[in-house]
Amino acid sequence: xxxxxxxxxxxxxxxxxxxxxxxxxxxxxxxxxxxxxxxxxxxxxxxxxxxxxxxxxxxxxxxxxxxxxxxxxxxxxxxxxxxxxxxxxxxxxxxxxxxxxxxxxxxxxxxxxxxxxxxxxxxxxxxxxxxxxxxxxxxxxxxxxxxxxxxxxxxxxxxxxxxxxxxxxxxxxxxxxxxxxxxxxxxxxxxxxxxxxxxxxxxxxxxxxxxxxxxxxxxxxxxxxxxxxxxxxxxxxxxxxxxxxxxxxxxxxxxxxxxxxxxxxxxxxxxxxxxxxxxxxxxxxxxxxxxxxxxxxxxxxxxxxxxxxxxxxxxxxxxxxxxxxxxxxxxxxxxxxxxxxxxxxxxxxxxxxxxxxxxxxxxxxxxxxxxxxxxxxxxxxxxxxxxxxxxxxxxxxxxxxxxxxxxxxxxxxxxxxxxxxxxxxxxxxxxxxxxxxxxxxxxxxxxxxxxxxxxxxxxxxxxxxxxxxxxxxxxxxxxxxxxxxxxxxxxxxx
Numbered sequence: 001x002x003x004x005x006x007x008x009x010x011x012x013x014x015x016x017x018x019x020x021x022x023x024x025x026x027x028x029x030x031x032x033x034x035x036x037x038x039x040x041x042x043x044x045x046x047x048x049x050x051x052x053x054x055x056x057x058x059x060x061x062x063x064x065x066x067x068x069x070x071x072x073x074x075x076x077x078x079x080x081x082x083x084x085x086x087x088x089x090x091x092x093x094x095x096x097x098x099x100x101x102x103x104x105x106x107x108x109x110x111x112x113x114x115x116x117x118x119x120x121x122x123x124x125x126x127x128x129x130x131x132x133x134x135x136x137x138x139x140x141x142x143x144x145x146x147x148x149x150x151x152x153x154x155x156x157x158x159x160x161x162x163x164x165x166x167x168x169x170x171x172x173x174x175x176x177x178x179x180x181x182x183x184x185x186x187x188x189x190x191x192x193x194x195x196x197x198x199x200x201x202x203x204x205x206x207x208x209x210x211x212x213x214x215x216x217x218x219x220x221x222x223x224x225x226x227x228x229x230x231x232x233x234x235x236x237x238x239x240x241x242x243x244x245x246x247x248x249x250x251x252x253x254x255x256x257x258x259x260x261x262x263x264x265x266x267x268x269x270x271x272x273x274x275x276x277x278x279x280x281x282x283x284x285x286x287x288x289x290x291x292x293x294x295x296x297x298x299x300x301x302x303x304x305x306x307x308x309x310x311x312x313x314x315x316x317x318x319x320x321x322x323x324x325x326x327x328x329x330x331x332x333x334x335x336x337x338x339x340x341x342x343x344x345x346x347x348x349x350x351x352x353x354x355x356x357x358x359x360x361x362x363x364x365x366x367x368x369x370x371x372x373x374x375x376x377x378x379x380x381x382x383x384x385x386x387x388x389x390x391x392x393x394x395x396x397x398x399x400x401x402x403x404x405x406x407x408x409x410x411x412x413x414x415x416x417x418x419x420x421x422x423x424x425x426x427x428x429x430x431x432x433x434x435x436x437x438x439x440x441x442x443x444x445x446x447x448x449x450x451x452x453x454x455x456x457x458x459x460x461x462x463x464x465x466x467x468x469x470x471x472x473x474x475x476x477x478x479x480x481x482x483x484x485x486x487x488x489x490x491x492x493x494x
Contacts, residue, residue, distance in 0.1 A: 022061065022062040023062075025058040025059070025061065025062060026058065026059050026062050026242045028058050029054075029055040029056065029057075029058035029059035030055070030059070030242075032051050032052070032054050032055035032058065033051070033052065033055045033187065035051050036048040036049070036050075036051030036052045036055065036183075036187075037183055039051060040181060040183045040186075045146050045181040045186075046076065046143075046145050046146060048181075048183070048186070049132070049143045049144075049186055049190065050074070050076075050143070052186055052187050052190045053072075053074060053141065053143065053190055053194070055187075056187070056190050056191045056194045056237070057071060057072065057194065059191075059237070059242060060191065060194055060195060060198055060233065060237075061198070062242055062243055062244065063233055063236050063237060063241065063242060063243065063244040064195060064198055064233050064244060064305060065244060065304075065305040065306070065309075066198050066199075066201075066202055066305075066309070068198060068201065069201045069202075070201070072134070072139070072140075072141045072194060072197040073138075073139055073140045073141065074140070074141045074143060075140050075141070075142050075143065076142075076143050076144075076145045077142055077143070077144065077145060078144075078145045079144045079145065079146060079147075082142065082144055083126060083127030083128070084127070085142065086126040086127070086133075087123050087126050087127060089135060089137070090122065090126060093137070097353075097354070098213065098214075098354075099118075099119065100353055100388075101353045101354040101356065101386060102118075102216070102356070103118045103119075104353050104386045104388055104396055105356055105358075105384060105386050105398075106118070106280060107396060108386055108396040108397070108398045108458065108459065109358070109362075109366055109384075109398075110366065110420070110421075111278065111279075111280040111362070111365065111366055112278050112280065112281075114394060116278070121277060121278075121281065124273055125273050125274065125277065125281075125285075128272075128273045131144065131189050132144055132186075132189050132190055132193055133193055134193040134194065134196040134197045134200070136196065136200045136205040136206040136209070137206050139197070139200065141190075141193060141194065141197060143190075146181060184238070187237065188234045188237055188238050189234075191233060191234050191237040192230045192231065192233070192234040193230070195229060195230035195233040195234065196226065196230055199226065199229060199230075199312065202309070202312070203309075203312040203313070205226060208222060208312070208315065209222065209223075211483065211484040212483075212484065214354075214355070214356070215356070215357045215484075216356050216357060216358070216359070216362075217318050217319050217336075217357040217358060217359025217360075217361070217362070218317050218318065218357065218481075218483075220284060220287060220288065220319050220322075220359065220361060221315070221316040221317060221318050221319050221321060221322050221359075222315050222316070223287075223288040223292070224287060224288040224291055224292030224295055224316065224319070224322040225292060225295070225296065225308075225311055225312070225315060225316055225322075226288070226292075227288035227289050227292045227293075228288065228289070228291075228292025228293045228294070228295050228296035228297075229292075229296050229308055231289050231292065231293045231296075232247055232248075232293055232296050232297060232300065233247075235247055235250075235293075244305060247300070248300035248301070248304050248305060249301070250297060250301075251297075251301065252294055252297035252298040252301050252325070255293060255294045255297050274286075279365050279368070280362065280365050280366070283361070283365050284361070284362070284365075287319070287322075287361060291319075291322050291323060292322065294325070295316070295321075295322045295325050295328070296308055296311075298325035299311055299325070311328075314329075314483075315483055316328050317335060317336050317481050317482070317483065318336040318357075318359055318360065318379075318381075318481070319359045319360050319361035319362075320334070320336060320359065320360040320379055321334075321336075322361075323360060323361065334380070334405075335480050335481060335482075336379075336380060336381045336480075336481045337380050337381030337403050337478050337479070337480065337481060338381060338383075338478065338479050338480070338481035338482075339381050339382060339383040339401055339402075339403065339476060339477075339478055340383070340476060340477045340478075340479075341355065341383050341385055341399065341401060341472050341475070341476050342471070342472070342474075342475025342476050342477060343471065343475050344385060344399065344468060344471045344472060344475070345467065345468075345471055346387070347387070347397070347460060347464045347467070347468065349389060349390055349391065350387040350388065350389060350390065350397060350460075351387060351388050351389075351390050351393075352385065352387055353386045353387060353388055354385070354386065355383055355384065355385050356383070356384050356386070357381075357382055357383055357384070358382050358384055358400070358402075359379070359382070360376045360377070360379040361376075363375065363376035363379060363413075364376045366420070367416045367417070367420055369420075370416040370417075370419045370420050371416060372416075374412065375412055375413050375415075375416035376413070377409070378404045378405040378406060378408075378409025378410070378412070378413070379402065379404065379405075379409075379413075380402075380403045380404055380405050380452070381402065381403050381478070381481065382400065382401065382402035382403070383400075383401055384398060384399070384400040384401075385398065385399045385400075386398050387399075387459070387460075395459070396459050397458065397459030397460045397468075398456065398457070398458050398459055399455070399456070399457055399468050399469070399472055400455070400456040400457075401453065401454070401455050401456075401472055401476055402453070402454045402456075403452050403453050403454075403478065404452045404453075404454065405452070406452065407449075407451055407452055409452070410449050410451070410452050410453065410454050411438075411449060413454055414438075414440055414447045414449045414454050415440075417440075417442065417447050417454075417456060418440045418441075418442055418447060420442075421442035421443050421444070421445075421458070422441070422442055422443060437449060437450040442456075442458065443458075444458045444459055445457045445458030445459065445460070445465060446465070448469065450473070455469060455472060455473065457469050
């Protein structure tokens with residue numbers, strides 16, 4: 001009790017040092033939290049959530065250092081209907097063409113089994129593990145309307161807050177339903193989602209996310225910035241850091257060590273559906289929150305909240321920069337290389353499904369049993385083109401060109417790929433080795449290294465594979481990757 005009293009006292013003392021208008025807003029927000037808690041304890045959980053929403057609109061500008069330009073539109077949707085809302089929005093956002101490309105990409109890389117129902121897995125995840133969320137397309141905060149318990153027989157309302165249950169995990173708080181209404185969890189989830197609304201009002205998150213739709217690696221990096229920001233702000237709210245001054249000083253290295261420590265126990269995090277998903281789904285889901293948090297802490301350690309604001313105007317471009325924050329800015333900055341494969345003559349009988357960037361994170365996941373962290377560490381850029389048979393859409397072909405920091409990194413990656421795609425009872429083979437490009441055989445194709453570049457061709461017969469490889473090596477172009485100019489990040493109204 002003494003430690004709690006001291007924590008609250010220190011937090012209120014910090015609030016008192018804020019500009020008067022912010023201090024007044026925080027005090028008003030805290031009063032709304034107390035009102036919401038009382039409503040929750042009396043069983044009126046839906047009214048409590050509205051109070052928490054109103055409270056966080058007053059408190060977050062003080063914590064995050066960004067003014068709320070206008071109140072956030074709010075919607076209350078019954079839990080049993082919210083899953084459908086999420087699925088409908090996901091289907092509107094992900095075109096059939098993009099989904100087909102992504103599904104084929106993961107399958108041709110061996111990240112999910114050939115018969116895996118990826119759409120069904122996404123729908124199950126969206127409908128089973130649902131919490132309040134902010135939608136940047138509609139600028140709406142969706143609160144979940146929960147069924148409310150009836151008053152007890154003695155005339156007193158039954159408390160709905162959790163007492164003896166195991167504390168929810170990070171992903172369960174943000175994405176998953178709880179067996180009973182959790183006041184603390186509801187407050188910090190609403191704080192997390194309203195941080196997105198705050199960022200959207202200042203930086204137009206919808207336009208930024210739309211700009212990287214065709215580049216999964218850049219999209220994951222941007223999501224890490226957005227979710228890391230919201231998670232850091234959420235943590236400030238959870239520890240009653242109403243001025244946001246304590247959380248920005250929390251050492252990123254400490255968070256990084258914590259992430260590495262519980263990496264072994266990742267299957268314990270998140271809800272059942274998330275935990276039972278293929279590693280590429282689960283780890284891609286977890287990455288923006290966990291690694292994004294560490295990345296954002298690196299920025300705030302150096303420059304406070306303004307450093308995060310600056311990152312929205314100069315976003316990270318790769319998961320490499322999230323995994324290694326020193327590569328994002330400063331003397332060790334390493335902007336990724338964009339690779340344009342150029343014109344590839346689509347083989348007869350094949351359909352070109354599109355291009356994508358795979359990136360360091362997904363390569364780590366893919367090559368986990370072949371020393372993925374080391375094999376992916378020298379990544380500098382890549383582009384993969386995926387094809388499907390016109391007569392047999394399940395027949396997939398791929399052309400994947402990547403470039404690496406050093407020739408040794410390229411060789412290490414190629415060796416790992418050969419182990420990944422070569423059956424254990426089939427001897428590894430070097431078709432060609434020497435000063436000229438080195439070619440390694442793999443099941444269904446080959447891997448060729450030329451200096452710092454690695455080319456993978458799989459799924460085609462010999463003459464077609466050779467022609468496709470020649471097209472790529474002849475026509476590809478490289479440049480330093482930049483944020484797409486079609487929808488550049490910008491402050492709203494600028």
